[in-house]
Amino acid sequence: MLAAMPDSAPSPLSAGGVSPRDGSAAGASPRSGGDACPGTLRLHRADDGALARVRIPGGVLSADQAEALLTAAARFGDSELHLTSRGNVQLRGLGTECGGELAGVLTDAGLLPSAAHERARNIVASPLAGLDGSPSMRSWLTELDRLVCGSAAAATLSGRFLFALDDGRGDVDTLGADVTLIAEGRPAGAALLRIGTADEVYRVPGAGAPRAALLAAEEFLRAARDSGAWRVKDLPDDVRAELVRTIGPASGPAVHRPRPRTATPPAPGPHGPAITADVPLGRLTPAQWQLVTDTARRYGGELRLTPWRGIVIPGPVPRPKAAEALHTLAESGLITAPDSPWTGVGACIGHPGCAKSLSDVRAEAGAAVGPPGGLPVYWSGCERRCGHPHGEWIDVVVTPDGHRISHVRGERRDPPTTVRNDPARLAAAVAEARA
Structure with missing residues (x-):
């Protein structure tokens, strides 16, 4: 059961969290008192309920495992599935008593091979x-x-x-x-x-x-x-x-060999035998997740979640079927072509899901979506910038004084511009920065 703790710190489940059948114990790191990263056995209390982060090494899921995640989201949470900047899946709106049952579902699906290591499988x-x-x-x-x-x-x-x-x-x-x-x-x-x-x-x-x-x-x-x-x-x-x-x-x-400074995520659309779709703000409805799962099951039985909140269906998808599959995914609201205005737009969960957020940044990001192209932009409801991208991007952070916009180039950051309480000016400033 979750203890009453602040939103910034995860709450470890008690013995209600079931250990996988390999018999390993859910031992805690000697430094775990300060590590706020949630897992599936250590949930995080948010304003919209408890949150579980399911590690998906390499982002690789079978269709059956994807189905199990959808079942868990519907049975224990708010039914939606959220992709993270590490190709993992978050379940939100969870009840505080679900720990043991959730762990059981994930263990049966092969998604929780070791309780002691579940947060280390990054x-x-x-x-x-x-x-x-x-x-x-x-x-x-x-x-x-x-x-x-x-x-x-x-x-x-x-x-x-x-x-x-x-x-x-x-x-x-x-x-x-x-x-x-x-x-x-x-x-x-x-x-x-x-x-x-x-x-x-x-x-x-x-x-x-x-x-x-x-x-x-x-x-x-x-x-x-x-x-x-x-x-x-x-x-x-x-x-x-x-x-x-x-x-x-x-x-x-x-x-x-210096590290590349600019991220190169796979563009949405066809890639040889595979097809790729990006997920607006990383948030999938049950219908969207089911569609992706069914498509993967039809073509090879596997899907891969990307660190840029996208989904690759490796296939092989026959060339005549690729356009049809992408069209169906696009009709569901997913991004299937690089000219979508949503390409490169990201945001944290924001208000009301997170108590620390100063604004509903997802709504603001949607209102400010402009012409396609330009640098990636990420909206953060507070200075923590949860889930922000890497490389070169436009950083939009809500502060008590307004929205602070800056251009990030790896470790360097340009002097920011602050826009106060003016949605039209904010949208224009973000578009100008991205261009």
């Missing part, structure tokens, strides 16, 4: 990997998830710690993960290992790449012991540099 992967001539990430993804769930040390990773598996195109390498593997060759005969956002990467054999990633995460935990850092970027500069020096020589020769 792995993003290139969503088009293996579909357009690029190396497949599947063997790395399966092995890394298995290794993480089998490591006692990994159970103490923060829910914020992130692994990324990049097929070489640089898409998820832009996300600033704590440990990134980048494929070299087709198939991936070797990998480049990046620690945090360092420009130097280290070459490791492809077959041993997942284990190298896990060992890097375990080495981070040792380095973070004194500082209490949750992520590589949170380490003191000297500790972070020493971490890279420690991991690097043990991995292989250094290669200078």
Whole structure:
């Protein structure tokens, strides 16, 4: 049962949270008192009810697993499903007594293999990997998830710690993960290992790449012991540099390869045998989720959730059927072409779902949607900027003084402009910034 706690902190479930049948116990990290990331066994109290975040490593779901998530959302929550900036799924509006039953549904679907590691299974992967001539990430993804769930040390990773598996195109390498593997060759005969956002990467054999990633995460935990850092970027500069020096020589020769600064999500539409649809503001109604699930079941039985709140159906979808499938998805309200005005528009949950939000930013984002094109824009109801993108984007944050708009370029931010209580001026200012 959820205890009465502030909205900013998750509330751990009591024994009502069922452990998966592997017998592992839901042990807490020694630092877990300060880690506010929710999971499925540790819910977060929001203004619209409890929230569960279901980790989906690599964003890969079978149609049956997608069906199970829809069942859980309808049985325990508000029926909607929300995609996150790490390709995970959030269920909102949950009742405070649902912990055990929810865990049971997810365990039966294969979505909760270890209670002790459920918040540590943060792995993003290139969503088009293996579909357009690029190396497949599947063997790395399966092995890394298995290794993480089998490591006692990994159970103490923060829910914020992130692994990324990049097929070489640089898409998820832009996300600033704590440990990134980048494929070299087709198939991936070797990998480049990046620690945090360092420009130097280290070459490791492809077959041993997942284990190298896990060992890097375990080495981070040792380095973070004194500082209490949750992520590589949170380490003191000297500790972070020493971490890279420690991991690097043990991995292989250094290669200078700066991290890409601009994200390249797959454009909505056809991609070889696959089709891709983006989700406006990451929010799917039950009908939309059911349609996506049915489409995936019809063509191959799999779907992939992207870190840009999109969905890839790998297929293969026969070429004559692709246009028909995309048309049906578009009629449901999903984005199936890059010229949609919703492309690149994102927002946090905002008011009334979050008590910390100062405004209904989803409604404001919808009212300010303009012509298609331009830089991504993300609307945040407060300074926390939950779920914001990476790379180059327009940052719109609600403050007590108005909406603050700034242009973000990686680690740099231009001087902001503030618009006060004028929806027309706000929409115009956002459009100008995006252009």
